[in-house]
Amino acid sequence: MYQGDVWVRLDTLPRLIAESLRRTLSSHGIVSVIRTPFQWVMASPVIEIETGGYMGDVGLYVPEVQHREADELLDRLSTEAEQE
Secondary structure (H helix, E strand, C coil): CECCECEEEEEEEEHHHHHHHHHHHHHCCCCCEEECCCCEECCCCHHHHHCCCCCCEEEEEEEHHHHHHHHHHHHHHHHHHHHC
16 A cells, blocks of 8 residues: 555566666556655655665556556567567
8 A cells, every 4th residue: 555545566676677667657657656665756856866875676566556557568668679
């Protein structure tokens, strides 16, 4: 639960990769958050990453109602990248 909604973890990834996927999801209208060992993060200013905020593995979560949509998008983008 986060902000009163059920969230589903898509994956556990290094912070930079999770941030990239979070921005990709957002650009396609899918809400996502990252969960570090310390907090839930909906938006990470680049400065936090550049100055050495937590860079280890984090969870990438989407609302349960958008889980299927997120999986389909990431699968499609992965397939397209493999074909290039």
